[in-house]
Amino acid sequence: MNHTQGEWTIKENGRNETPSIRAKYPDNSGTQEVCRIKDTFGHTTMANAHLIAASPDMLEALKRVLYITHNDGIGLSDIGSNRVTFTADQMNEMGDLMRQVIAKAEGRVQ
Numbered sequence: 564m565n566h567t568q569g570e571w572t573i574k575e576n577g578r579n580e581t582p583s584i585r586a587k588y589p590d591n592s593g594t595q596e597v598c599r600i601k602d603t604f605g606h607t608t609m610a611n612a613h614l615i616a617a618s619p620d621m622l623e624a625l626k627r628v629l630y631i632t633h634n635d636g637i638g639l640s641d642i643g644s645n646r647v648t649f650t651a652d653q654m655n656e657m658g659d660l661m662r663q664v665i666a667k668a669e670g671r672v673q
Contacts, residue, residue, distance in 0.1 A: 567597050571616045573609075582612045613670035620667055624660040631657060 569586035572594070576583060581602045585594040598615065602608045631653050649657075666672045 573612045573616050584616050614668050617668035621664045624664045628657050
């Protein structure tokens with residue numbers, strides 16, 4: 564199963580409309596609506612929108628961290644044991660990825 568490709572962003576649709584999540588076309592010629600956030604919880608609407616808009620970034624970050632942690636046959640069960648060491652660059656990359664997607668999911672960056 565594939566999701567809609569492209570960077571997902573939030574479009575606020577005016578005072579009386581709920582926000583929508585839009586994805587950029589791969590050729591940057593425009594955007595398409597992925598979904599519209601139903602306003603049933605008032606103050607949580609934008610928080611939900613930020614979390615949904617960050618989903619593709621979170622997926623890509625998880626894939627990258629999984630790749631780094633499984634490089635050279637490293638398994639998830641090895642992490643935290645004395646058998647696995649990561650380079651400073653690998654640790655920094657994983658930390659940066661996680662910080663970026665958390666900030667987007669929390670609405671601190673778009």
